[in-house]
Amino acid sequence: MSHPHPELTLPPPLPHGGVRVVALGGLGEVGRNMTVIEHAGKLLVIDCGVLFPEDHQPGVDLILPDFSYVADRLDDIVAIVLTHGHEDHIGAVPYLLKLKGDIPLVGSTLTLALIEAKLKEHRIKPYTLGVAEGQIERFGPFECEFVAVNHSIPDALAVAVRTEGGLLLHTGDFKMDQLPLDKRLTDLRAFARLGEEGVDLFLTDSTNAEVPGFTTPEKDIYPAIERVFTKARRRIIVACFSSHVHRVQQVLDAAAQTGRKVAIVGRSMIRNMGIAEELGYLHVPPDVIVDIKKLNDYPEDRQVLVCTGSQGEPMAALSRMANRDHKIDVGEGDTVVLASSLIPGNENAVYRVINGLMRLGATVVHKGNAKVHVSGHASAGELLYCYNIVKPTNVMPVHGEWRHLVANGALAEATGVAPDRVVLAEDGVVVDLVDGIARIVGAVECGYIYVDGSTVGETDESLLKDRRILRDEGFITVVIVVDSSTGKVSSGPEILARGFAEGAAALDGVAPQIVAAVEQASGKGGADSYQLQQVVRRTVGSFVGGKLRRRPMIIPVVIEA
Structure with a gap:
């Protein structure tokens, strides 16, 4: 539909x-x-x-x-x-x-x-x-x-x-x-x-x-940001949308007021703030912004980073910091400010990032516990x-x-x-x-x-369904060799399973069932390799569904020799 x-x-x-x-x-x-x-x-x-x-x-x-x-x-x-x-x-x-x-x-x-x-x-x-x-x-x-x-x-x-x-x-x-x-x-x-x-x-x-x-006026946010900058013991990391010029302006003003230096992280953030400054929408106080490579020239209690990732995007800077996959090593005493509201559907990803940062010892300030966004x-x-x-x-x-x-x-x-x-x-x-x-x-x-990567419009719901099955249910590959003249199984089945907590031993009982089903179908005559693949798929699917309550992706390979 x-x-x-x-x-x-x-x-x-x-x-x-x-x-x-x-x-x-x-x-x-x-x-x-x-x-x-x-x-x-x-x-x-x-x-x-x-x-x-x-x-x-x-x-x-x-x-x-x-x-x-x-x-x-x-x-x-x-x-x-x-x-x-x-x-x-x-x-x-x-x-x-x-x-x-x-x-x-x-x-x-x-x-x-x-x-x-x-x-x-x-x-x-x-x-x-x-x-x-x-x-x-x-x-x-x-x-x-x-x-x-x-x-x-x-x-x-x-x-x-x-x-x-x-x-x-x-x-x-x-x-x-x-x-x-x-x-x-x-x-x-x-x-x-x-x-x-x-x-x-x-x-x-x-x-x-x-x-x-x-809706609360934007100016009412500044006291909360100012309070964060005054109380923070070490580094401050502010995450917001890469187009939120007003919020970045407030961060720059607070940094200038408290004697801190600001480094902007992320390609889109650097690009957009550069455009905003060039056109006069962002007013940068003198000597506040520094290159991230020079930020460590200053003590940690004078460092501020502005980055993307306020929605928990997996590849954004903040998510990578939470996963310890970023050159910025978040630790005890750091303060992270999520200066944005939650877009519906992103809640779990955002809370995952918040938990990850707090596990590393950071204090996380967000809309739920402070007025840092409107x-x-x-x-x-x-x-x-x-x-x-x-x-x-x-x-x-x-x-x-x-x-x-x-x-x-x-x-x-x-x-x-x-x-x-x-x-x-x-x-x-x-x-x-x-x-x-x-x-x-x-x-x-x-x-x-x-x-989807370099393709536009090629991905459809059936492909996404396959991906969800692979992600949630795992997959099973079955390779079996059938003698084309006798219809008997001459080798296999070899079963490879991924994504099963029960381990490979849980599938031991299905091999005889596969052999019996394939030989029965071959014995009737006229069954080609595609039809035999369907037999394997049905047999494995029925076994796994009944015993393990799972619906994995099943990839049967039938070789006629």
Whole structure:
């Protein structure tokens, strides 16, 4: 099943003057955000991000939106509008541009700088258009007005899309921090002005819709960080997202205040902070940042490292430190700060890293025991404010798991939006805005596209199932030689098992059963090596399932001699 609503058929043709909205990612999940807006035969894409794999997707590096909906209409895409520079909004852009490299990328200065650095690694030189809040640009039949919003990365934008079929307002990821570190407020005056104009469809960030009240201001984090820097006896290691410019700024300020030196660890962190400093979004105090190779020139109580790995990613710097697989040797007296919130699905990996660090003697400070991070998303109180200001005709919650979307829809209804005008949709579900009314009209194919090493789209659920079996159940190889003239077993079976706590002796009883089953099948005549392999597989599977309660991968090899 490629979408969660098998009762929905393919959508009918879009009525003349209508606007179609199809999310290819970001609905029913936190990540791989991508929304396609269609009007007058043209397509506008808002964001194109990745989703990071969970434990049940072994071997997968990234998960992309399913581009099949737009693959045969690439010439109709007039632009890709990027709301901000987080991976779950820009990470899949290189893979879309590999299908058609000249699609214009539209975004703020920092967002474009981050995506251009990423595209350089893919050897793609994009066509870009930098925009700022208050700016209006036309792309085919779409007139886009960009609105300042604050988030956990600078230079984030909401986008209002005017068409002949109605006005859409997409918030991107946002919150309403009234005392932002960069003095850049979410432009509620613009939201109100657009509301007066008449917003026909309001697409709103749902991530924190279940959280009551208002999101804590970023400035409230600094006292907790300052306290860590004042009390720490030895080295301080801060882990955060490689794009979290505000948090790194606070770390640099605290280091300057306490006379510490900061080394930045990790390729993506070094790259992004270099871009932020060059563009003026990160202000580095004099003589605070040093190369990691020179950090040991300073006493340990003056050392600070900023690295990635706050989500427990196995190859990130912090996870490797916890596993003693990094040149930084974490030990007694060190303080580790996880300056980020938990992305759903990452909890076990993060707690595994925390336990590993504490086992090494480190003090770990995280959101659960100190105010060292605040969310970048609007809580319920802020969303209510937005609904009352914008007064939209129709609402479509975006960016969140199903529980977040439902909670966001309930907030919209509480402010007076009619229940039948709140559209709850998941990836692949098609929503048409026609004559001022938004409704679900069908669904399109929208599966997971896996990036697995150097392959894109080759890995599927059956392959992942095989990997999960290998990981969880082990495997058994059986080699047997059959005399092609008599049908008798002339050698074997040789049985090799891996991943069994019981040991090889537990399989001793299956060998006679294999011989009997193979000779019985051969004796009937007409059984080729493939059919005999199936006999071996069934025999071993039945034995292991009954005796050991396991379902391993069984690889039979039948040689006819």
